[in-house]
Amino acid sequence: MALLEISVVPVGTGSESFQDDVDRAVAVIEQNGLKYQVTPTSTIVEGDIDKLFDVAQVIHLNEVKNNAKRVVTTMKIDDRTDKDMTLEGQVNKVDK
Template identity: 30%
Template structure:
């Protein structure tokens, strides 16, 4: 099972890319994979091929919209075992601390 964190940065004319980022997040949401959206990126949970397929779909979509440059940062944590780590990792830290975190 993979936790894959990615940040995709489309480059276009102007400062705001929120509309393009929203289109990428729509692809993530429609993928059916568990995910967590953060201010600095998105975390996907699933098998290797399916998580990378979502990133590729986002890239391909942005490229098709005419983006002249796209930056992608990836961080992957693969572990043999069950799903559910997206929430379980945070829950474990909260258990050790003995309190709910402000996430």
């Protein structure tokens, strides 16, 4: 299991709001059956590394298809190979 933090900023859409963009991204994540957590500035997704890359690409390209003149996508991946890692487990470690 790996964690992906993704933030997508569409530019040139004529709107200052990102709500519809976040909704589209979450729909892609849910269609792929992945766990996620939306934060104020990004979304964290849990899953197999290959699936995470696929989902990130779809999310990015959806913004291009939605007529953004420019799309800036920032990703951070935490891929631990010695043991499984989950969203819940990482949050619980911090809360303790």
